[in-house]
Structure formats: structure tokens, C-alpha cells
Amino acid sequence: MEVVSYMPGCTLKTSGRNFEKSAITLFDILGVTMEELDRWVCCGTTYSLSSDNIMNQLAPVRTLLRAKETGRRELLVLCSMCYNTLRRAQSLVLHDKEKRDKINEFMYREKTTFDGDEIRVVHLLNYLKDSVGFERVAKRVVKKPSDLKIALYYGCMLLRPHEVSVDESSEDPTIMEELFSLCGVTPVYFPFKTECCGSYQTVNQRDMVLSRAERIVGSAAKNGADMIVVSCPLCCHNLDSSQQRVADTVRGFRKIPVMYISQLLALLVGADDAGDYRLHSVDPRPVLKEKGLIG
Amino acid sequence: MNVTLSSSELKKEGIEKTAQLSGANFFSCYQCGKCTAGCPASEFMDIPPHEVIRLLQIGQIEEILEKNSIWICASCITCAVRCPKGVDLAKIMEALRQIVLRKNVNYVHPSSVSKEELRTLPQIALIANFRKLTG
Numbered sequence: 001m002e003v004v005s006y007m008p009g010c011t012l013k014t015s016g017r018n019f020e021k022s023a024i025t026l027f028d029i030l031g032v033t034m035e036e037l038d039r040w041v042c043c044g045t046t047y048s049l050s051s052d053n054i055m056n057q058l059a060p061v062r063t064l065l066r067a068k069e070t071g072r073r074e075l076l077v078l079c080s081m082c083y084n085t086l087r088r089a090q091s092l093v094l095h096d097k098e099k100r101d102k103i104n105e106f107m108y109r110e111k112t113t114f115d116g117d118e119i120r121v122v123h124l125l126n127y128l129k130d131s132v133g134f135e136r137v138a139k140r141v142v143k144k145p146s147d148l149k150i151a152l153y154y155g156c157m158l159l160r161p162h163e164v165s166v167d168e169s170s171e172d173p174t175i176m177e178e179l180f181s182l183c184g185v186t187p188v189y190f191p192f193k194t195e196c197c198g199s200y201q202t203v204n205q206r207d208m209v210l211s212r213a214e215r216i217v218g219s220a221a222k223n224g225a226d227m228i229v230v231s232c233p234l235c236c237h238n239l240d241s242s243q244q245r246v247a248d249t250v251r252g253f254r255k256i257p258v259m260y261i262s263q264l265l266a267l268l269v270g271a272d273d274a275g276d277y278r279l280h281s282v283d284p285r286p287v288l289k290e291k292g293l294i295g
Numbered sequence: 296m297n298v299t300l301s302s303s304e305l306k307k308e309g310i311e312k313t314a315q316l317s318g319a320n321f322f323s324c325y326q327c328g329k330c331t332a333g334c335p336a337s338e339f340m341d342i343p344p345h346e347v348i349r350l351l352q353i354g355q356i357e358e359i360l361e362k363n364s365i366w367i368c369a370s371c372i373t374c375a376v377r378c379p380k381g382v383d384l385a386k387i388m389e390a391l392r393q394i395v396l397r398k399n400v401n402y403v404h405p406s407s408v409s410k411e412e413l414r415t416l417p418q419i420a421l422i423a424n425f426r427k428l429t430g
Binding site: 052161199241 | 315316317318335336338339367369370371372373375376385386388389390393403408412415416417418419420421422423424426427428
């Protein structure tokens with residue numbers, strides 16, 4: 001059985017636990033074991049954009065050191081924000097010698113240094129594409145809901161900046177479309193797939209996030225989607241939990257469930273359920289039952 | 296708005312600090328407005344993103360800091376990947392926020408977040424928000 005080192009991040013242990021649980025189920029069925037790193041730390045969630053801030057790079061680099069200690073070359077990440085932060089920290093260490101030296105000076109309690117080229121930070125989508133193979137995933141599909149239509153939402157942190165993008169195109173990515181089409185699910189036209197959900201502004205600019213949810217979910221619904229599929233626990237929260245408030249004020253707004261990539265994939269390859277449905281604001285069970293994905 | 300245009304305006308500490316922290320050359324912006332056109336938050340800003348750059352070009356950093364724009368930016372990086380001149384506006388916004396926050400000023404006060412919100416918001420929302428908006 002293949003084994004891959006894995007870093008969950010904080011939210012996958014709480015509100016995003018359906019993401020982790022369904023990914024483990026999915027990987028079990030695909031014959032891959034996800035081995036969680038010992039002593040990983042919070043990635044910091046947002047990559048520091050100011051040039052002199054070394055401090056915010058230390059947490060992701062420590063996690064990369066833990067990954068290096070496993071002796072494997074890859075670190076699997078599911079959460080988009082962890083992916084972006086770890087991937088950019090790795091890239092910074094690799095390309096900026098001065099900062100690399102300074103960061104390693106802070107690591108005096110570590111047994112080894114991190115030079116940037118020991119570990120490749122890999123997102124779930126790229127792992128499924130390059131290490132497992134989309135064809136191999138598609139071969140495992142046992143449930144074929146012929147008329148299930150999904151809106152594939154990438155958000156920001158999987159795509160920007162371009163050098164960390166999970167797809168060759170950060171403007172019009174198609175990696176998720178490729179995967180789900182092979183698995184027999186139809187992606188709908190969704191021009192808002194790379195538009196920001198409002199991110200952390202959900203804490204203090206709630207109106208802005210509600211307005212984003214109205215447009216993004218509204219676009220998916222108008223294009224006939226039965227559900228939105230995401231890779232980020234923050235996008236998931238913003239798009240899912242905002243819908244009732246939007247529906248209360250916007251006439252004709254149709255609520256649609258939001259699910260993680262691995263939740264839908266796990267169901268397609270034969271998992272009995274997609275986790276704890278109480279974590280969803282918009283209950284996905286009616287759609288899943290209608291399409292024959294759950295009993 | 297009364298604007299004094301002189302080379303000394305551009306030598307002001309804040310302007311140089313913004314250039315240094317962001318690593319961006321905002322003088323190469325030719326005001327095409329693509330950043331504003333693609334910005335998901337611009338409708339909530341007092342002044343749109345391309346005007347933030349214009350004000351930097353003419354040394355009017357105080358004008359920017361009086362407005363809410365830098366606090367509305369959600370760092371989605373759409374502006375930076377689309378800029379035809381390679382000006383990283385996301386980094387400029389971060390630099391401007393840092394100039395304020397490093398004076399021990401908080402834009403968001405963690406104590407003002409209600410217990411209900413603390414219970415329902417995912418950790419990544421809170422950590423990212425406090426990282427971006429507190430000093």
C-alpha cells in the first residue's frame with residue numbers, strides 16, 4: 001500500500017473535519033494511506049506579503065522540517081490555505097538564500113535545516129492527478145449519478161499567485177472539471193469559479209461576504225448546479241453558512257449545498273456517507289438521496 | 296482635495312516604506328484599471344484599488360490611510376496576477392496595512408468578536424483576520 005505524509009491543518013480537525021474524514025475514506029479505497037505528520041503546527045493561514053516578515057515563515061517551515069524527517073519527498077495537503085502558505089514558504093526558502101539562512105538561524109533547536117528542495121508540497125488534486133492518476137480514480141467509481149450537475153469552485157488560494165497554482169491556468173483552471181468529468185459527473189458553466197468568497201473578511205465585513213455568496217452561489221444555481229464543490233474550509237464556511245441570510249433577503253435565491261472535493265469523490269467510489277451532515281448549513285442529503293449517492 | 300505635487304512628497308517616509316515592504320514598483324502603473332475591474336471587494340472600498348496606486352505615485356499616502364480600502368482588501372491576489380505591468384497590488388495593500396498596524400494599532404479588536412461568532416467561525420477565518428488586521 002502506498003503511504004503519503006499528510007498535514008491536515010487546524011480547521012480540518014474541527015469545522016472542516018468532513019474534508020479530512022472523507023479524504024481518508026477515499027484514499028483507503030484507492031489503496032493509499034495518509035500518514036499524518038507528528039507535531040505539525042498551524043501554517044499561519046495567510047502567507048505574509050510584506051518583504052521583511054520572516055517570523056510568519058517559521059511555522060510553515062517547521063512543518064516542512066517535520067515532513068523532511070519522514071524521509072518522504074512529498075507532503076499532501078487538503079486545505080487550500082495550508083497549501084498556499086506551505087507551498088509559498090517552501091518556494092521562498094528555495095529561491096531566497098538570504099532569507100533561507102535567516103530562517104534556519106531561528107531553528108537552532110532543530111536537528112536539521114530546511115533548504116527548500118527536500119519536500120514538494122502537493123495539493124489533493126495534484127496528488128490524485130500525478131501520483132494516483134485520474135483514470136485510476138475513475139475506475140473505482142461505483143455510483144454513477146447521470147444527472148448530477150456540480151459547480152466546481154476553486155477560490156483563490158489554489159490558484160494565486162500563478163507559481164503555486166494547482167492548474168496550468170490560474171484564470172480558467174480545469175483540473176477539477178477533468179477529474180469529475182472522468183468520474184461521470186457533469187460540471188456546469190461557472191464563471192465565478194475563481195472569484196474570492198471574501199475570505200477572512202467574514203469576521204468583520206459580513207455584508208461583503210454575504211454579497212459575494214449571493215453572486216457566487218447565485219451564479220452556480222442559475223447555471224443549474226445541484227451542489228458546489230470546494231477545497232477550502234473558509235470558502236466552504238462563507239458560501240454555505242451565508243445562504244440562509246441571503247435567501248431571507250433576496251427573492252428567488254435558491255440554496256444549494258456545498259461539499260468538499262473528497263466528500264463527493266468518496267461517495268462516488270462507494271463510501272456509505274460523506275461525514276457528519278450537521279456540519280453543513282445547507283443539508284446536502286436531499287440532493288444526495290435524489291441522485292442515488294446515499295441510501 | 297488639495298494636492299501638493301513636488302518631488303519632496305515622494306521622499307516621504309511612508310512612500311519609501313511602502314515601496315520597501317511591498318517590493319513593488321508602483322511608478323510603473325499606467326492606470327489601466329484592470330485591478331479595480333477584477334477586484335471582488337472594490338465596490339465596498341471608499342477609493343478603488345487603481346486610485347490607491349495613483350495616490351502613492353503622487354505621494355498622497357495620508358489620503359489612502361484615511362480611507363477604508365486597505366482594510367477591505369481580502370488578499371485574493373487577483374489584481375497582482377492580472378496586472379499587465381507586474382505591479383503586485385496585493386503586496387502594496389499589505390505594506391500599507393503594516394505601516395498602520397506596526398504602530399500598535401488594531402483595525403479589528405479580537406475582544407469585539409462575540410462568543411457566538413467564536414463558536415461558529417472556522418479557526419482559519421479568525422487566525423487570518425487577526426494576522427491581517429491586528430498589530
